[in-house]
Amino acid sequence: MLLSVSDVHKSFASADGPVPVLRGVSFTLDHGQTLALTGESGSGKSTLLHLVAGLDAPDDGRIEVAGKDIAGLDDAGRAAVRRRDVGLVFQQFNLIPSLTVAQNLSFHARLGEGVSPERLDYLAQRLGLADLLARYPEQLSGGQQQRVAIGRTLAAEPRLILADEPTGNLDEGTGDDVLSLMLELVADSGAAFLMVTHSDRLAGQLDARLHLRAGQVA
Ligand SMILES: Nc1ncnc2c1ncn2[C@@H]1O[C@H](COP(=O)(O)OP(=O)(O)OP(=O)(O)O)[C@@H](O)[C@H]1O
Numbered sequence: 001m002l003l004s005v006s007d008v009h010k011s012f013a014s015a016d017g018p019v020p021v022l023r024g025v026s027f028t029l030d031h032g033q034t035l036a037l038t039g040e041s042g043s044g045k046s047t048l049l050h051l052v053a054g055l056d057a058p059d060d061g062r063i064e065v066a067g068k069d070i071a072g073l074d075d076a077g078r079a080a081v082r083r084r085d086v087g088l089v090f091q092q093f094n095l096i097p098s099l100t101v102a103q104n105l106s107f108h109a110r111l112g113e114g115v116s117p118e119r120l121d122y123l124a125q126r127l128g129l130a131d132l133l134a135r136y137p138e139q140l141s142g143g144q145q146q147r148v149a150i151g152r153t154l155a156a157e158p159r160l161i162l163a164d165e166p167t168g169n170l171d172e173g174t175g176d177d178v179l180s181l182m183l184e185l186v187a188d189s190g191a192a193f194l195m196v197t198h199s200d201r202l203a204g205q206l207d208a209r210l211h212l213r214a215g216q217v218a
Pocket residue numbers: 012013021039040041042043044045046047048
């Protein structure tokens with residue numbers, strides 16, 4: 001099992017005391033599986049994704065990525081797992097404005113093991129970016145920018161890809177195209193894929209769905 005989440009709890013502090021956001025969430029995800037994380041606004045989707053990404057630590061419970069309990073690691077330990085095993089795609093494309101498309105594509109992989117020219121070439125072709133490599137992010141459409149962000153994530157060959165509303169800033173047609181392309185490339189890479197979405201329609205394109213209601217699996 002690539003990802004195993006067991007009885008995870010998380011509260012946030014407020015003036016009136018701790019507010020529970022996740023109340024005993026458990027699920028698993030295997031290599032090659034795609035899972036949509038749905039639920040109403042405030043149900044805890046982004047919080048859960050951040051915990052799985054190692055961006056924050058749960059109050060209680062286990063989160064195993066490739067057999068390692070990241071909940072028990074310190075910030076540096078979680079950062080190491082994130083760099084090696086996990087890829088993130090956000091609604092905001094988060095490209096580096098001063099770097100070209102080609103430089104953005106290889107940026108994350110350079111922080112880790114590096115990326116071969118063949119893999120970059122393959123991703124640029126598959127993502128329809130081959131003619132745009134010398135451009136800067138501001139010279140691209142939203143759909144093109146998100147395709148660069150997806151390529152940058154996939155270049156590092158993560159085993160687990162986490163996406164938070166990856167098509168949320170795109171119009172419906174562009175978003176559908178970008179998601180289809182992302183799902184094809186994820187399938188080819190054999191990675192596991194977990195995606196937060198508000199859309200039942202988009203959730204339906206993934207293998208399975210986990211619906212959160214008030215911090216618990218519905
Ligand atoms: N860092 C934080 N400090 C305090 N409260 C937080 C923090 N992060 C999230 N929350 C609260 O936790 C609850 C769940 O937030 P979360 O972003 O996980 O929900 P969500 O399901 O992703 O919502 P949305 O669909 O609107 O993005 C919300 O009530 C939110 O205000």
